Amino acid sequence: MTTLHLLVGRIHTFAMASILHAHGATACMIHLAWPREDLDKDSAAALQRFETYCSEEASIDLTVVTQAKGIRPTPGDVVDVTLGATFVHAAFLESSTQVTVTACDIGLTRVVHLNAEVGTRTTLAVDPLSLETRLSLDNLQYGVNESTEPDLLALAALQLLLQRVEQPCFALRDVNGGVLVTLDTPWSGRTVGKGTLRAVVEADGSNRILSFPNVGRRPPTLTIHDPHDGGFWLEDIMNVLAPIVAHSYSARILRNLVIPHEHLDVQLERGLNRMLQQRPNDPDLRRTVGRVLGHDPWHRLRNQSGNAAVDDAMQRNWTRNIQSVYNTLREALMAKGGRNEIDLVLAQGGSLLPIELKDKRPTLGDVQKLMAVARSTGKLRPTHVRGWLWHTFRPDDREAWEQETTMWMNMYPGLKVEHVFDDVLPNLSIQALNGENPKKARWRFPRNAWDLVPQKLPATLEFPCPPLDILRQEMEILHLVLDDLHRENVTHFHQFILGVDLLSNSDELVLDIDELGMRKFKSFAMEYLELACERAMRTAALEGRRVTVNVALRPEASS
Amino acid sequence: MHLTANVGLSRVNLITAVRALSPSHVTLVINDGVPPLDPVGFGVLMGVETSSITMLKVPDPNEDLPGCVEAIHRHFGGRQRGESDVCLLSAGTNAMSTTLHLAFGGRPASIHRDGSIVLMAWGNERERRIDAVRLTVEEICSAHGISMVGDGAAVTLVFENGPLIPMPFASITNQAKNRLHIEWHLDEAEEGAFYHRYTVMSAIHSVATHCGSNLFSHLYSGSDSRIQPLLDASARIKERAA
Numbered sequence: 001m002t003t004l005h006l007l008v009g010r011i012h013t014f015a016m017a018s019i020l021h022a023h024g025a026t027a028c029m030i031h032l033a034w035p036r037e038d039l040d041k042d043s044a045a046a047l048q049r050f051e052t053y054c055s056e057e058a059s060i061d062l063t064v065v066t067q068a069k070g071i072r073p074t075p076g077d078v079v080d081v082t083l084g085a086t087f088v089h090a091a092f093l094e095s096s097t098q099v100t101v102t103a104c105d106i107g108l109t110r111v112v113h114l115n116a117e118v119g120t121r122t123t124l125a126v127d128p129l130s131l132e133t134r135l136s137l138d139n140l141q142y143g144v145n146e147s148t149e150p151d152l153l154a155l156a157a158l159q160l161l162l163q164r165v166e167q168p169c170f171a172l173r174d175v176n177g178g179v180l181v182t183l184d185t186p187w188s189g190r191t192v193g194k195g196t197l198r199a200v201v202e203a204d205g206s207n208r209i210l211s212f213p214n215v216g217r218r219p220p221t222l223t224i225h226d227p228h229d230g231g232f233w234l235e236d237i238m239n240v241l242a243p244i245v246a247h248s249y250s251a252r253i254l255r256n257l258v259i260p261h262e263h264l265d266v267q268l269e270r271g272l273n274r275m276l277q278q279r280p281n282d283p284d285l286r287r288t289v290g291r292v293l294g295h296d297p298w299h300r301l302r303n304q305s306g307n308a309a310v311d312d313a314m315q316r317n318w319t320r321n322i323q324s325v326y327n328t329l330r331e332a333l334m335a336k337g338g339r340n341e342i343d344l345v346l347a348q349g350g351s352l353l354p355i356e357l358k359d360k361r362p363t364l365g366d367v368q369k370l371m372a373v374a375r376s377t378g379k380l381r382p383t384h385v386r387g388w389l390w391h392t393f394r395p396d397d398r399e400a401w402e403q404e405t406t407m408w409m410n411m412y413p414g415l416k417v418e419h420v421f422d423d424v425l426p427n428l429s430i431q432a433l434n435g436e437n438p439k440k441a442r443w444r445f446p447r448n449a450w451d452l453v454p455q456k457l458p459a460t461l462e463f464p465c466p467p468l469d470i471l472r473q474e475m476e477i478l479h480l481v482l483d484d485l486h487r488e489n490v491t492h493f494h495q496f497i498l499g500v501d502l503l504s505n506s507d508e509l510v511l512d513i514d515e516l517g518m519r520k521f522k523s524f525a526m527e528y529l530e531l532a533c534e535r536a537m538r539t540a541a542l543e544g545r546r547v548t549v550n551v552a553l554r555p556e557a558s559s
Numbered sequence: 560m561h562l563t564a565n566v567g568l569s570r571v572n573l574i575t576a577v578r579a580l581s582p583s584h585v586t587l588v589i590n591d592g593v594p595p596l597d598p599v600g601f602g603v604l605m606g607v608e609t610s611s612i613t614m615l616k617v618p619d620p621n622e623d624l625p626g627c628v629e630a631i632h633r634h635f636g637g638r639q640r641g642e643s644d645v646c647l648l649s650a651g652t653n654a655m656s657t658t659l660h661l662a663f664g665g666r667p668a669s670i671h672r673d674g675s676i677v678l679m680a681w682g683n684e685r686e687r688r689i690d691a692v693r694l695t696v697e698e699i700c701s702a703h704g705i706s707m708v709g710d711g712a713a714v715t716l717v718f719e720n721g722p723l724i725p726m727p728f729a730s731i732t733n734q735a736k737n738r739l740h741i742e743w744h745l746d747e748a749e750e751g752a753f754y755h756r757y758t759v760m761s762a763i764h765s766v767a768t769h770c771g772s773n774l775f776s777h778l779y780s781g782s783d784s785r786i787q788p789l790l791d792a793s794a795r796i797k798e799r800a801a
Contacts, residue, residue, distance in 0.1 A: 081657045101661060103654030105624050112624045114658045122625045 003027045003077045005099075007067065007084025011039070011046040013137040014129070014350060017053055018108035019080055020060060021129050028060055031067040031084075049137055057133070073099045080104065081114070107351075128349035131252060138376070140352075141258040141334055242344065245424075254345040257354065258338035259376055268326045271337025275329075287479065292324045293317070296475050296499050342373045344390075352377035358391040362417065364408065371412045386414040390424055474500040477509065477536045484532035488525075496520060501550070502542075509537060509545045518551050561586065561644040563635075563663045565651030568593055569774045570601070570702045571737045572670045575691035576647050577605040579676050580668075584611045588659060590627060590651070592619035597704070604702050620655045628658045635662040645678065674736035694737050703770040707731070716766065726762045743779045 004025040006016060010033075020028055032039075039047065047064070054060040065071050073079055075098035082104045101114045110125040134140075246253040261267035275285055290296050294317055326333060335341070344355040354377055356362075356370040367389060374387035395401035405417040418424050478500045496517020501510035511533060513521065521529050533547045562582035564573055566589040577585060585607055589596055602609040617630040644665035648656040660667055666681045671688070678687040700707050706717040714726050728744045743759060766775060 081653045084653055101657060103624065103652075103657065106621055112628055112654070114628055114654065114661055121629060 003029050003073065005029050005031060005073050005077060005079045007031045007033075007079075007081065009033045009083065011043040011050070012083065013046045013050045013053070014134050015083060015108060016050055017058070017133065017137055018129055018350065019082055019104050020054075020058065022104050022109055022111050022123075022126055023078065023080065023102070024126075025060060025078075028054070028062050029071070029073075030062065030064045031071070032064060033067060035066045036064065045139070049139060053133075053137055075099065078102055080111075082108075128351065131347045131350060134347075134350035134352065139260055140377070141260055141338065245344075245346070249346055249348070251353075252347045254347055254352075255343070257345045257352070257373075257377070258335050258341045259373065260334070260338050267337035268330070268333045269337065271333030271335070272325065272329070274336045275332065288328065289325055290475050290479075292328050293321050294475075296478055342370070342377075345377065353386050353388065355388045355390055357420075358389065358393065361393045361395070362389055362391050367408050367412060367415060367417075371415060374414065385412075387412070387416075389415065389417045390420045391417070392420050473540060473542075474502050477502075477533075477540050477542070480536035480539055481511075481529075481532045484535055485525075485528060488528045488532070502545075507544070507546055508548045509533060509542065510548050510550050512550050515551055518549070521549075560584075561641065561665070562647060563588065563645075563659060563665065564647035564649075565590075565655055565659060566593060566596055567650040568770055569650075570596070571694060571699055571774060572649055573647065574601075574605050574694065574698075574702055575674070575737060576668065576670065576676050577607060578692050579689045580645060582607070582645065584613070586613040586615060586663075588615045588617055588631060588651070588655075590617050590619050590655070592621060594704075600701065600704075604698060620652050624654060627655060631655075631658050632662045635659075640664040691737065696731055696739065699737065699739055699774070703774070705766075705770075716762075728759070729762070739775050741775055741777050743777065 002025075004020065004023050004027065006019060006028065008016065008030055016030070036044070036047070051062060051064070054062040078100045080102045082102075102111050103114060104111055107125075107128070109128050111123040113121055113123075242253045242255070245251075261270065272289075276289075286296065295314065342354040343357040346353040346355060354370060354373045356366060356373075358366055370387040370389055371385065374385045393401075409415050409417060478497070481497070481500070496513050498512040498514055501512060511529070529549070530547065537543055537545060537547070560580065560582040561584045562577060562580060563586040564576070566573065566587050573587075585605065587596070587598075587601075596614070598612050598614055599609050602612050605612075615631070615634050618626040620627040640663065644663070645668045646660045646663050646665040647668050647670075648660060649668075649670040650656065651659070666684065667679045669677050669679065670691075671677050674691045676689045676691060678684070678689070680686045694702075697707065700716070708715045708717060714729060714731060716726060726741070730742050730744070732740045732742070763775075763777065
């Protein structure tokens with residue numbers, strides 16, 4: 001049986017598996033540069049995965065040795081030098097007349113014979129290993145985005161949105177019981193009467209699903225995450241763009257690729273802390289965690305210096321229930337808690353091309369992060385590491401910006417910095433999607449104003465056996481207030497509310513609001529807030545208490 | 560002695576190896592992915608007559624590996640090597656350096672991390688190390704087609720047929736191991752900080768593009784927090800196609 005010898009400096013499982021696959025090897029000997037016990041934790045785990053893959057999936061007879069032991073190939077064996085180090089090659093090459101020396105091409109799908117005597121220099125290219133094998137071997141986590149068909153009208157809507165990138169997104173005004181959502185863009189001087197129903201917005205948690213019923217046979221929809229001040233995430237635009245990108249590049253799209261942390265518990269804890277820190281404006285998260293935990297998750301971070309007995313009880317409660325939180329939100333926490341994550345990945349075969357999305361000014365730090373991930377997902381050679389940075393940033397000084405991005409691209413060969421709407425969209429092949437002229441489709445898209453009509457109210461919370469009544473009561477009041485704000489169409493103000501405090505003073509209901517929230521409430525919605533609190537207290541039978549609004553620092557997530 | 564070597568972006572190792580081994584003939588294999596090399600000027604730096612240098616141009620192995628392998632075998636195939644001939648393995652991709660050794664034969668040599676030339680154990684010969692000579696800054700610049708104008712804290716690097724790189728805040732010295740040590744004197748408080756940062760980025764990328772990143776080490780001791788990431792990034796630049 002012919003044995004394939006691989007000389008390995010660092011453990012790159014997918015490259016190693018690809019080389020075995022290209023050779024069609026049935027027996028392989030890995031020559032490690034260092035003794036196995038000297039491998040770092042990541043490398044040891046990677047080698048373990050590779051061994052599992054060889055034994056369970058590829059049925060390859062694998063032997064792992066340290067090259068210092070000087071084990072030489074037997075005549076007829078194959079030595080592949082794609083991954084190895086030159087010092088070791090030299091020792092192996094002494095017996096090169098008896099072995100076949102090979103290397104793989106850059107795609108790791110074709111074997112090239114390096115010996116002079118070989119008649120045929122190249123073997124036929126094999127299909128690359130599957131994407132699933134790649135993700136499994138490199139222990140990468142991801143969310144697949146393959147459900148949406150490319151939609152020309154959605155693209156038209158997207159191009160409409162692009163014109164508001166420089167502007168505040170939605171301007172919200174009360175109109176006839178609804179809220180008018182205006183697109184603050186110069187639409188060729190045309191205006192349309194206020195209140196005209198053009199689109200319906202369904203509020204679903206922090207997401208808003210915009211549908212356009214009067215457009216064409218197949219009404220397009222856009223799901224827009226509305227984080228603050230009517231803004232939107234570029235990532236959500238990518239929900240629309242992703243299928244078109246996939247169609248255009250004949251690739252699959254992965255969302256939120258995560259390079260995992262080596263310890264599962266650490267990853268889950270990091271994920272929860274990040275979610276609480278980054279998404280305090282997401283009532284769904286607050287409710288979900290609160291329901292499982294039994295109290296407002298922010299409370300623990302906020303109220304460390306309160307009543308010692310309650311703090312202690314809360315801590316015990318946290319310890320007891322945190323695993324349930326992890327289990328409930330496992331997928332989301334795993335996605336958030338990794339060592340590194342990337343927004344979008346273009347997958348062609350086993351090759352992964354990371355794409356970072358920025359709606360603010362991209363920085364060198366973003367580029368460094370992207371290229372660090374690209375080195376993880378890139379196949380083999382640093383010269384061919386590729387990563388794309390897509391952004392919607394409009395610079396004041398275009399020339400300086402172009403110089404800077406050119407410099408980045410020169411510093412990181414393989415980096416491409418492109419504007420989503422100026423550079424990416426025009427180059428996507430959308431013409432063939434459904435035969436319709438895209439220009440025509442764009443023109444018949446509603447262009448002036450949409451009415452927002454909230455149609456789905458948040459579900460009422462249920463509290464399964466709360467461990468601490470007072471915390472449950474706080475949570476209940478908090479959600480009554482949130483529901484009330486939602487009914488008053490000021491749902492987005494909930495993000496400023498840090499929590500309800502019934503513990504500090506038995507005569508008061510203290511509502512903690514951050515500084516920005518206080519300013520916003522004072523300007524726009526203080527009366528709503530006071531009314532909401534009074535109603536909540538009535539419902540919770542706490543009418544005797546006085547409502548006090550307290551400006552509090554937004555808590556940092558614990559490390 | 561006949562010495563063969565691949566040519567990469569950084570040429571210092573090659574010069575020190577040739578100076579240390581004093582071969583009578585040198586064959587340099589250069590691929591389409593690296594900047595061209597002037598054999599006359601390079602011969603002077605290596606201390607070898609131009610007539611003793613053979614240049615072999617092959618396809619870029621990252622683009623056309625079979626073509627690259629074929630070209631090397633076609634050139635060297637069937638020739639007998641002397642026992643003292645040496646093949647320097649420390650430049651080019653693994654596949655290219657292995658092919659060169661398979662085609663040419665000879666005793667393999669490489670460059671150790673400490674800069675010394677290592678003649679590897681081969682047949683009955685034991686491993687032998689030779690200390691590398693220290694090159695001057697001017698020699699290193701010349702090897703990469705750079706002229707240096709000015710000194711102290713303001714230099715300008717002029718590339719042959721290429722860019723002119725002002726480095727108004729830098730001084731250049733030759734560190735140990737024949738690496739150029741660039742010290743940046745730039746402070747955040749200075750006016751036009753953006754322009755200065757841009758100048759630094761431009762200079763770093765230009766020199767790395769032309770000479771590879773291993774040739775340079777950068778030092779910055781000022782307080783501009785945005786400079787250090789640039790220098791860190793420069794350390795990550797690897798060989799790239801021209």
